[in-house]
Amino acid sequence: MAHAVPTPGTPTGTRTGRGRGAPGRPTPDVLGEKTHLLVKWGMPVATALVYGYWVASVRRHGGPITGTNLLFGFMSALAFVILYFLIRSVGRRLPPEPHAALWGAFAGSALGFIYSGSGVAMFTAILASLLLAGAVTGSLVYHYYTHRDAEEARAAHLAASSRTTRPADTSRTARTA
Numbered sequence: 001m002a003h004a005v006p007t008p009g010t011p012t013g014t015r016t017g018r019g020r021g022a023p024g025r026p027t028p029d030v031l032g033e034k035t036h037l038l039v040k041w042g043m044p045v046a047t048a049l050v051y052g053y054w055v056a057s058v059r060r061h062g063g064p065i066t067g068t069n070l071l072f073g074f075m076s077a078l079a080f081v082i083l084y085f086l087i088r089s090v091g092r093r094l095p096p097e098p099h100a101a102l103w104g105a106f107a108g109s110a111l112g113f114i115y116s117g118s119g120v121a122m123f124t125a126i127l128a129s130l131l132l133a134g135a136v137t138g139s140l141v142y143h144y145y146t147h148r149d150a151e152e153a154r155a156a157h158l159a160a161s162s163r164t165t166r167p168a169d170t171s172r173t174a175r176t177a
Helices: 033-059 067-091 096-116 122-164 170-176
Strands: none
Touching: 033 067, 033 096, 067 096, 096 122
């Protein structure tokens, strides 16, 4: 028995937005294209500025703000944002494990750079950055594999449902009769 499959544009099959909801549950996209573009480029820049301020404040050890300190903070922010965009562009072409490892190395290196400037022992800074890199890598590998499995299951479900709803081939039955 064939059942009708909801198609995009019908009340039961509408998928609005870019999110990945369960089949039958629309995920609304309340933001426009300009907002998505602003977030895509603006959030990394804002994060880099916060990172640069954080590096500069750790480096001065509570002392006065100097021009050299501000320059160091801005250069750190610039390096952060350049590396972020580089990793984001290169990472899309990599398989899940190296992609996750690249982001883990970036996060661990960023933390290690800040933490080493605070005057702690180098072993402590390395240990903290390795722990963060391992945690980020592990969580991203889990994220990539669970989302890939969900996408494969969704594609298999859609393929199975499209096979059951195809109209009967009348030309074949006409030849046999």
